[in-house]
Amino acid sequence: MSGDGRQGDHRRSRVGVVGGGLAGQAAALALADAGAHVVLLEARARLGGVAGSFRRGDLDVDTGQHVFLRCCTAYRRFLHRIGAEHLVTLQDRLDIAVRSPTRSARLRRSTLPAPLHLAGALLRYGHLSPRERLGLVRAALALGRVDRDDPAVDAVSFGAWLAAHGQGARAVDVLWDVVGIATLNARAQDASLALAATVFQLGLLDRADAGDIGWATAPLGALHDDAAHRALTAAGVEIRRSTKVAGLRRAGGAWLIETGAGEETAVDRVVVAVPPAAAVRILPAGTVQDDLGTTPIVNVHVVYDRRVLAEPFVAGVDSPVQWVFDRTAQSGAAAVFGPAAQYLAVSLSAANDLLPRTAQELREHFVPALAALLPAARDARVLESFVTREPHATFRGAPGQAARRSGPRTAHPGLYLAGAWTATGWPATMEGAVRSGAHAAEALLQTDRVDVEVPA
Numbered sequence: 001m002s003g004d005g006r007q008g009d010h011r012r013s014r015v016g017v018v019g020g021g022l023a024g025q026a027a028a029l030a031l032a033d034a035g036a037h038v039v040l041l042e043a044r045a046r047l048g049g050v051a052g053s054f055r056r057g058d059l060d061v062d063t064g065q066h067v068f069l070r071c072c073t074a075y076r077r078f079l080h081r082i083g084a085e086h087l088v089t090l091q092d093r094l095d096i097a098v099r100s101p102t103r104s105a106r107l108r109r110s111t112l113p114a115p116l117h118l119a120g121a122l123l124r125y126g127h128l129s130p131r132e133r134l135g136l137v138r139a140a141l142a143l144g145r146v147d148r149d150d151p152a153v154d155a156v157s158f159g160a161w162l163a164a165h166g167q168g169a170r171a172v173d174v175l176w177d178v179v180g181i182a183t184l185n186a187r188a189q190d191a192s193l194a195l196a197a198t199v200f201q202l203g204l205l206d207r208a209d210a211g212d213i214g215w216a217t218a219p220l221g222a223l224h225d226d227a228a229h230r231a232l233t234a235a236g237v238e239i240r241r242s243t244k245v246a247g248l249r250r251a252g253g254a255w256l257i258e259t260g261a262g263e264e265t266a267v268d269r270v271v272v273a274v275p276p277a278a279a280v281r282i283l284p285a286g287t288v289q290d291d292l293g294t295t296p297i298v299n300v301h302v303v304y305d306r307r308v309l310a311e312p313f314v315a316g317v318d319s320p321v322q323w324v325f326d327r328t329a330q331s332g333a334a335a336v337f338g339p340a341a342q343y344l345a346v347s348l349s350a351a352n353d354l355l356p357r358t359a360q361e362l363r364e365h366f367v368p369a370l371a372a373l374l375p376a377a378r379d380a381r382v383l384e385s386f387v388t389r390e391p392h393a394t395f396r397g398a399p400g401q402a403a404r405r406s407g408p409r410t411a412h413p414g415l416y417l418a419g420a421w422t423a424t425g426w427p428a429t430m431e432g433a434v435r436s437g438a439h440a441a442e443a444l445l446q447t448d449r450v451d452v453e454v455p456a
Contacts, residue, residue, distance in 0.1 A: 015444065016041065016257050016267035018245050018282070021049025022430055023418040024273035025228050026078055026437025031271075032235035034445050039265060040237050041257065043244040048224030050390055051430055058336045060219035064297055064390060065325045065347040067313075071202050071210035072431035074438060082231035084223040090214035094204075097311055098178060100127060100318035101372040107178075109208060115144060117208040127174040127317055136175060139165045144205040148197040148425070154402040158196035159189030174317040179204070182315075182323055184427050185295045185349045185394045195397045195427045215312065219330050247282050248272070248415070255414060269447070271440045273418035275392060283415075288406050292421055293396035296389065298351040300366045303333060303384040307342045308370075308377040320369045323347045337383050346370065351389075359387040394428030395421040408436070408443040416440045 013036045017028045020042030032038045046052055053062045068075050070090060079085050094109040105126040109117040122136045142165050147153055158180065162172055172188050183199045184191045204211045216223055232239055244260040248270060257265040272279055280290040313325045325345045328334065333343035346366055348354055354362065363385045371377045395401070405423040408416050418440035419433065426432035 014267045016270040019273035020047040022433035023437040026434045027271045027441045030441035038237045041240045041243045046225045053219040053221035060331045062220045067215045070212040074434040075431045078434045082227045084227040087218045091212040094211045097314045114208045146197040148194045154194035156193040158191040161193045181349045192399045269414040271416045294392035296351045296355045296391045297393035298348045298354045299388045300346040303343045304380040408440040
């Protein structure tokens with residue numbers, strides 16, 4: 001609320017939000033809560049962006065395998081705001097099963113304070129030799145001291161830093177990339193040290209419980225489409241789905257949002273919360289530069305006639321399989337394939353080399369790899385398998401990315417930016433997306449000196 005009594009001025013504002021993903025939703029809710037009349041325009045028929053779901057026959061399929069950590073405070077507040085907290089679960093204590101075809105290990109934190117909470121897990125980590133495990137502890141402590149806000153740090157690759165701190169290829173493959181590739185959508189040698197330090201410091205090193213993993217217990221669409229739609233509507237947001245924005249132009253003191261149907265919507269201010277390539281297409285020339293690049297994610301979905309994985313997820317090493325998630329309950333697979341069936345999704349980040357492969361090639365490669373990783377799958381029958389792809393899943397978190405990420409403000413009065421690709425300091429995660437929307441709303445509301453809380 002305004003500290004100088006000017007909230008009444010802002011209540012007359014009409015704000016357009018372009019993009020119905022998490023960034024656009026977070027911005028729209030914050031603006032509506034501050035009293036603005038918000039119009040949200042989304043090109044797809046559903047909300048949620050890349051963190052949504054769709055129907056494949058009678059099966060609910062998520063567009064990607066999204067998890068969050070206890071340290072993701074903005075996203076967790078967002079879940080509370082849209083009334084979806086009951087649709088997620090959160091580990092009591094970080095616990096990751098890491099399997100190879102020949103052995104299994106666990107990364108489980110203790111009850112000791114940070115950073116000692118991970119020392120035991122690292123020293124017992126069976127995929128590395130005792131000497132390599134000691135090296136892990138030393139490197140982790142050094143990573144905790146990296147200044148992630150230093151531009152010189154952002155210019156360095158995470159892989160180069162690990163090599164300089166005694167981490168060989170084996171340690172990178174079976175530990176650092178297990179966490180890094182899933183959160184950064186990049187292998188260590190291709191990732192910014194600043195982004196990697198953000199992930200490991202905030203997620204694993206600063207607080208003992210920060211890295212506890214959470215995930216949705218329902219299809220993502222139930223959270224980021226259904227629940228979000230209800231919350232937005234209750235807040236007074238006017239939602240226009242299946243409305244593709246073709247461009248923006250300034251007309252006097254207003255912005256005109258042009259849609260593909262040839263219509264225009266006049267607003268006082270506008271938040272553009274779409275991927276950078278789409279932003280370049282609709283924004284005035286020169287507002288942003290689409291030079292971050294993107295990185296794909298591929299998912300291989302396999303339905304077995306019986307349970308082959310007893311845990312909600314497992315990480316793979318010495319295998320083409322990166323992460324495997326049990327999606328049986330969330331997808332409704334029991335109603336489709338029978339109560340004994342299990343539906344697994346193999347999530348493959350930084351999947352540039354996999355993107356050109358056909359679905360048949362991917363199935364022939366990953367179904368045997370799953371059987372090698374999960375012994376119970378060797379005798380199980382595959383009832384169905386299919387592949388989904390997100391060719392432009394995230395921005396490329398390469399060294400030097402920070403200087404190319406736009407802030408929420410632009411050179412144009414009344415025009416603001418949001419999206420996980422903007423300058424949040426976070427990689428392309430649900431947390432980063434929600435933070436970006438809150439930052440854009442804050443920047444816009446400051447124009448009328450109306451305050452909105454931005455999660456720390």
